[in-house]
Amino acid sequence: SGIGKGPMPLVCSTVCGNPYAGLVSHLRASWLSGKTRPLEYRTAQLEALGRFLDDKKEEILEATAADMGKPSFEAYFSEILLCKNELNVTLNNLCHWMKDEHVDKNLVMQLDSAFIRKDPYGVVLIISPWNYPIHLFLVPLIGAIAAGNCVIVKPSEISKNTERLVAETLSCYLDNDCFAVVTGGVQESTRLLENKFDYIFFTGSPRVGRIVMTAAAKHLTPVTLELGGKNPCYVSDTCDIPNVARRVVWGRFFNAGQTCIAPDYLLCSLEMQEKLMPALREAIVEFFGPNPQESPDFGRIVGDKQFQRVRKLLCSGRVAIGGQTDEAERYIAPTILADVQPSDPVMQEEIFGPILPIVVVANMDEAIDFINARPRPLAIYAFSCDSKVVNQVLERTSSGGFCGNDTLMHVALTSLPFGGIGNSGLGRYHGKFTFDTFSHHRGCLHRSMGLEAINAPRYPPYTQQKLGL
Numbered sequence: 001s002g003i004g005k006g007p008m009p010l011v012c013s014t015v016c017g018n019p020y021a022g023l024v025s026h027l028r029a030s031w032l033s034g035k036t037r038p039l040e041y042r043t044a045q046l047e048a049l050g051r052f053l054d055d056k057k058e059e060i061l062e063a064t065a066a067d068m069g070k071p072s073f074e075a076y077f078s079e080i081l082l083c084k085n086e087l088n089v090t091l092n093n094l095c096h097w098m099k100d101e102h103v104d105k106n107l108v109m110q111l112d113s114a115f116i117r118k119d120p121y122g123v124v125l126i127i128s129p130w131n132y133p134i135h136l137f138l139v140p141l142i143g144a145i146a147a148g149n150c151v152i153v154k155p156s157e158i159s160k161n162t163e164r165l166v167a168e169t170l171s172c173y174l175d176n177d178c179f180a181v182v183t184g185g186v187q188e189s190t191r192l193l194e195n196k197f198d199y200i201f202f203t204g205s206p207r208v209g210r211i212v213m214t215a216a217a218k219h220l221t222p223v224t225l226e227l228g229g230k231n232p233c234y235v236s237d238t239c240d241i242p243n244v245a246r247r248v249v250w251g252r253f254f255n256a257g258q259t260c261i262a263p264d265y266l267l268c269s270l271e272m273q274e275k276l277m278p279a280l281r282e283a284i285v286e287f288f289g290p291n292p293q294e295s296p297d298f299g300r301i302v303g304d305k306q307f308q309r310v311r312k313l314l315c316s317g318r319v320a321i322g323g324q325t326d327e328a329e330r331y332i333a334p335t336i337l338a339d340v341q342p343s344d345p346v347m348q349e350e351i352f353g354p355i356l357p358i359v360v361v362a363n364m365d366e367a368i369d370f371i372n373a374r375p376r377p378l379a380i381y382a383f384s385c386d387s388k389v390v391n392q393v394l395e396r397t398s399s400g401g402f403c404g405n406d407t408l409m410h411v412a413l414t415s416l417p418f419g420g421i422g423n424s425g426l427g428r429y430h431g432k433f434t435f436d437t438f439s440h441h442r443g444c445l446h447r448s449m450g451l452e453a454i455n456a457p458r459y460p461p462y463t464q465q466k467l468g469l
């Protein structure tokens with residue numbers, strides 16, 4: 001563990017026993033020099049990120065396959081294509097986003113200039129998780145660079161092959177005076193967080209989110225927290241069952257269920273549970289064949305600890321489909337659990353694996369009450385042929401994001417803000433929202449030195465006449 005290899009900035013490991021203090025102050029000096037501010041500099045660094053994605057495409061697919069058996073298509077779509085999309089949107093719009101925003105003025109200020117300056121924060125820390133180990137550091141990094149910051153990236157130590165790839169190669173593309181990769185786990189992350197950053201962007205669990213926010217509070221550092229939770233998916237009695245099944249199975253079993261916005265559990269009537277079951281089975285067979293363990297399109301659990309945790313959750317309700325496991329491969333079959341009770345273990349934590357429990361509710365009202373009685377999720381899904389039902393679920397619940405009649409797809413639009421609320425996080429990003437997240441919106445007034453007479457009424461002495469009395 002330590003600082004990523006390559007021509008990295010000078011690192012002083014002895015400053016007050018803080019191994020990262022030298023790195024942080026080096027980046028701060030670079031930021032203060034102003035070199036990250038010009039559009040040309042930001043554009044050049046972003047283009048270098050594009051080359052990183054192009055040059056390392058094969059290695060990224062190999063590393064994510066080695067880490068969690070990520071199918072090539074899934075890795076290509078989520079780790080490369082979505083990042084390139086974000087990059088293109090940013091490069092195409094950066095010039096416009098960076099411009100001062102001129103605002104309305106009052107009568108007294110007609111000769112002045114009033115504007116919002118998009119200022120970089122300074123030195124930014126990005127901490128990311130293992131499930132989309134490229135995407136989840138790269139998308140925030142794109143916004144942080146676009147906004148003119150210096151950045152330290154701390155990828156997850158759990159996706160170790162991807163971590164190694166990033167540590168060994170990213171520095172060959174970026175300006176090492178301004179951007180660095182720090183590797184390692186809890187210990188390194190803890191030491192890193194002792195330093196004062198100007199912004200911290202964290203993606204991970206709500207538990208660690210609290211630790212990060214506490215560390216940030218010591219320095220009054222603003223944070224974005226992209227966290228997780230249990231995302232409900234309500235299926236009404238009127239819907240196109242085969243289509244619902246395909247869209248739910250895709251969203252739940254993409255990346256072997258290790259997706260923060262995956263539908264975590266289904267809520268539907270008893271009748272719908274019975275009708276859905278054969279369609280869910282059919283969709284699973286259609287996607288992964290009769291034995292998903294042999295499918296090149298179905299992933300594995302990232303590590304042994306995570307495998308043991310997810311496997312334990314199989315004992316809830318009744319296994320209606322799947323349920324097979326293979327410890328040696330960290331394989332858990334795409335599994336549907338029926339008749340699950342709210343008190344069952346699988347309903348007590350975010351599943352983050354290929355298990356879909358179904359909890360039976362009487363109707364939409366009960367589903368909404370069920371959702372509202374729990375922490376606010378990152379995403380809510382609602383399926384119905386009746387758009388009034390979808391709108392009711394949207395209107396009467398609260399969540400980071402929402403998608404009607406599909407799963408996951410709202411993440412793919414850079415024009416939509418992506419982020420949590422309450423237990424699922426704080427802040428938003430994607431597209432311009434990422435640029436804005438990493439920009440301080442500085443309110444500026446540049447006054448004219450002329451027409452001094454206009455100012456006379458605000459200067460002392462405050463006569464009765466000035467008070468309008």
Ligand code: NAD
Nearest residue numbers: 128129130155156185186189204205208226227228229260
């Ligand atoms: P995690 O919280 O365990 O780890 C995330 C990062 O924090 C890693 O880089 C890790 O090294 C670091 N970390 C771990 N413990 C730490 C500590 N005590 N102090 C400081 N840093 C620490 O999360 P994970 O297991 O890697 O990822 C899974 C979680 O992330 C799930 O809850 C999932 O929903 C969530 N997630 C959210 C999003 C989102 O966009 N909202 C995306 C992906 C994953």
